[in-house]
Every structure is written in structure tokens, then in C-alpha cells.
Amino acid sequence: MKLAKSQTSPDSRNRSTVPQPDRKSVLLLVHLQNDFCPGGALAVVEGDQVIPVANACIRFFTREGFSIVATRDWHPENHCSFQAQGGPWHPHCVQGSWGSQFHPDLKMAPGTLIVSGATNARQEAYSGFDGTSLEERLEDLEVQTLFVIGLATDYCVKKTVLDACRLGFRVVVLEDGVRGINAQPKDSQKALEEMQAAGAMIANSTDLGIPR
Ligand code: VGL
Ligand code: ZN
Numbered sequence: 610m611k612l613a614k615s616q617t618s619p620d621s622r623n624r625s626t627v628p629q630p631d632r633k634s635v636l637l638l639v640h641l642q643n644d645f646c647p648g649g650a651l652a653v654v655e656g657d658q659v660i661p662v663a664n665a666c667i668r669f670f671t672r673e674g675f676s677i678v679a680t681r682d683w684h685p686e687n688h689c690s691f692q693a694q695g696g697p698w699h700p701h702c703v704q705g706s707w708g709s710q711f712h713p714d715l716k717m718a719p720g721t722l723i724v725s726g727a728t729n730a731r732q733e734a735y736s737g738f739d740g741t742s743l744e745e746r747l748e749d750l751e752v753q754t755l756f757v758i759g760l761a762t763d764y765c766v767k768k769t770v771l772d773a774c775r776l777g778f779r780v781v782v783l784e785d786g787v788r789g790i791n792a793q794p795k796d797s798q799k800a801l802e803e804m805q806a807a808g809a810m811i812a813n814s815t816d817l818g819i820p821r
Contacts, residue, residue: 639759644708683725736768762789
């Protein structure tokens, strides 16, 4: 029997080209912390809108028994990233502060591995791999593919994804699950293009067949 063309929706066609999560995948949640959401010290416009996307992915990865890792920006209060020390940013994500806590609507799953970054006061660190055990932890889990959600697209998401590509991981950035600072209006778009040029795939959480 011949199938009518209309039986292949654009959505299902796209889905087949996006890697689907499996046992060797990890959901990587980058800096879903209060200070990067509206009301926070370094608020990203619509930063909180990625939380429901993250929650849908968390539910799916948890149900399937796949790994989840959450990075957090975790600065000592005298960090070189802050203006008082000559850095570019207002103080944010100071260890233990309200702003450093994960967004209250984030449904963090038990067993989520938390990786704290930028803990060395004298060193800026935007990538989750920089000065952390993230690479070793992913290797322990035999991870091949990273599905990435988080804040901010043009800083920590970008640097983390570029490192992951360089380290040989397959990387899928979920575009509906990231938002950027956009100090310059097109920074987030440029960041996505840079990540794609480095080998990352840009997809949508709806490409993963995750129920919403
Ligand atoms: C970030 C600026 C300063 C980020 C962290 O998470 O993208 N941006 N610290
Ligand atoms: Zn920071």
C-alpha cells in the first residue's frame, strides 16, 4: 500500500534527523539559577521561560533512567568577574546566596549531579568544564551525547558547548531551552551559529518526542 505524503508530518521528519536521548545521553542544565532569571542580579530576558522546557526534559530523562547534570555558577564574593575586582559583571551567584539557588520552579530530580563552577576567585570560568570535574563525571557515565538547556546562550551555554564539542561529545542544543544576555542585540544568534559551526546540533525540545 502506498502511503499518502501527508502521513509524514514535517515534525516527524525533523525528529528522525535529531538524535534521540538514550542511555549514553545526559541532560545538561546550565545555570538555571535565580540571578539569571527576572528579579535576579544578572537577569536574562525571558530567562525563566526555559524552566518549563527544562522540567519537561527532566521528567522524560528521569522516567527513562537517563542521567541529568546541573551546573551552577558558584562565585566566591570577591570573584574577579565582579566590578569591584575589575570584572564586567554585577555581583551574582555568590555561593550560598538566594541568587545562587536554582530557580524555585525547577523540578530538580533526585540523583541529579551538581557541578559548581567559577569557584576560583582569581579565574573567570564561563565553561562548565573549566576548573571542574565535569569531563571526568561524563566519562564515568560513558556519556556520548549532551542535550543542553540553560543560561546564558551567549556566555556559559556557548563556552560549555564549544568545550564539549572540542572534547568529542555529540552535542544537541535545545534552542527553546536557552536564552541569552544579548549585550549586543545579535549575541545569542551569533552564539548559536558559533556552536553549530563547532559541530553542535541546534534542535528544539519538541524534536525529541518529549510529551509536554
Ligand atoms: C554567566 C555571565 C557571568 C552565564 C555567568 O551563566 O552565562 N554569564 N557569569
Ligand atoms: Zn558568573
